[in-house]
Amino acid sequence: MGTVVDSANQGAGSLTINKKVTVVFVLGGPGSGKGTQCANIVENFGYTHLSAGDLLRAEIKSGSENGTMISNMIKEGKIVPSEVTIKLLQRAIQENGNDKFLIDGFPRNEENRAAFELVTGIEPEFVLFFDCPEEEMEKRLLSRNQGREDDNIETIRKRFKVYMESSLPVIEYYNSKGKVRKVLSYLSASLPSSVLERERESLHIKQKLTSFLPQIDAAKPVGEVFEAVKAVFAPADEKPTSCGDGAVGGGSDVAVGANNVPLTEFEANHYEYDYTGYTDFVFSSECSACKCQDCRAKHDVVINAIKALTVSVKELTSKRGFIPSAPLEIKAKRRRRVISRALSSIQKSKIATPLSMCCTEQRTMSKGKQHELKKVNVEEATAEQH
Numbered sequence: 001m002g003t004v005v006d007s008a009n010q011g012a013g014s015l016t017i018n019k020k021v022t023v024v025f026v027l028g029g030p031g032s033g034k035g036t037q038c039a040n041i042v043e044n045f046g047y048t049h050l051s052a053g054d055l056l057r058a059e060i061k062s063g064s065e066n067g068t069m070i071s072n073m074i075k076e077g078k079i080v081p082s083e084v085t086i087k088l089l090q091r092a093i094q095e096n097g098n099d100k101f102l103i104d105g106f107p108r109n110e111e112n113r114a115a116f117e118l119v120t121g122i123e124p125e126f127v128l129f130f131d132c133p134e135e136e137m138e139k140r141l142l143s144r145n146q147g148r149e150d151d152n153i154e155t156i157r158k159r160f161k162v163y164m165e166s167s168l169p170v171i172e173y174y175n176s177k178g179k180v181r182k183v184l185s186y187l188s189a190s191l192p193s194s195v196l197e198r199e200r201e202s203l204h205i206k207q208k209l210t211s212f213l214p215q216i217d218a219a220k221p222v223g224e225v226f227e228a229v230k231a232v233f234a235p236a237d238e239k240p241t242s243c244g245d246g247a248v249g250g251g252s253d254v255a256v257g258a259n260n261v262p263l264t265e266f267e268a269n270h271y272e273y274d275y276t277g278y279t280d281f282v283f284s285s286e287c288s289a290c291k292c293q294d295c296r297a298k299h300d301v302v303i304n305a306i307k308a309l310t311v312s313v314k315e316l317t318s319k320r321g322f323i324p325s326a327p328l329e330i331k332a333k334r335r336r337r338v339i340s341r342a343l344s345s346i347q348k349s350k351i352a353t354p355l356s357m358c359c360t361e362q363r364t365m366s367k368g369k370q371h372e373l374k375k376v377n378v379e380e381a382t383a384e385q386h
């Protein structure tokens, strides 16, 4: 069997994807909820879902010459050679009329990634990454009930090992290129639903806020996780209805839609993102003069989030032994400066942590402790401020 790379070098037409396509890679550990959320994305955003695992399982069923080899690899939790998987993906893309694809569970290792790029010339638009504690993934896989031969504890453990050793470096690679969008649902998890309804209209405020809150939420219920996913997939031209020119933030030129907003927790430029823009709404003279209900509601959402963020920063900084020089009970005019100072301090201590370390650290932390670090309840935070 010639490799896909050989075929590409020989100019084999069957491997060429002769249409322009948008590809989003969907990555995360086994059982992190990739397939579940892909189904939601398909329904809401018009993508076609291609699961590498499903394509491989279909290949086994089809009685192909590679069937036995693929089946053995899956039972062992091993990664099937790239040429097999890439050919299946290429065929599926070529045969489908759509031009937007979610490729789920691929690339699973460095070989997958490099070969796909070389052969197809396709770079992902971004990588949607579901980070979920191992114990939660294990629980889900053991009760998935899809009759999969690899959903038994012995194979699950092997898959986790392969994920840590081979798949995380791929996520790290894309993270270093600023392409990783982590699933965050901080606000959706903590705001009352009535506020959430209104707040959906101003997704870009939410994105700016969540973009620098270190939250890992793939362990939340399906609906809440999808709230975060929606924020990532919101079309770039989506604008909320508001006073003035319709753009919250006084017509700022910050693009709306997470496709343009890096949501990475680990990267240096994560903290360099222009998060201060969101305060424009709060302090804009145009908006403060406008007393309409809608603006009031948005104003409240932003203020609540700032309060929650302040508490979060306080918690994070105190855990790192950083004592902000200014009191954290901040007045409106000083909020931006204090938060900014605190964040840059976090940046100094946090950005040096590679992704694999973060995940390893996460694995060894108890679930309760993670939540203590990452979840801030807005209502409590608001009460505390009062």
Ligand SMILES: Nc1ncnc2c1ncn2[C@@H]1O[C@H](COP(=O)(O)OP(=O)(O)O)[C@@H](O)[C@H]1O
Pocket: 028, 029, 030, 031, 032, 033, 034, 035, 036, 037, 140, 141, 143, 144, 145, 218, 219, 220, 221, 222, 223, 225
């Ligand atoms: N957020 C969630 N909370 C609880 N169960 C979930 C959640 N997301 C997915 N599941 C369940 O967990 C199992 C694994 O999800 P799945 O989407 O198949 O994961 P993956 O594609 O990442 O392996 C399925 O049974 C699914 O119904």
Ligand SMILES: Nc1ccn([C@@H]2O[C@H](COP(=O)(O)OP(=O)(O)O)[C@@H](O)[C@H]2O)c(=O)n1
Pocket: 029, 030, 031, 034, 051, 052, 053, 054, 056, 073, 074, 075, 077, 078, 079, 080, 081, 085, 104, 105, 106, 107, 108, 112, 150, 159
């Ligand atoms: N790119 C890929 C994707 C899946 N696979 C194989 O298919 C198995 C199941 O993958 P999957 O994506 O359907 O399921 P999860 O492990 O995410 O639950 C993996 O454990 C691998 O054995 C692969 O070899 N190469």
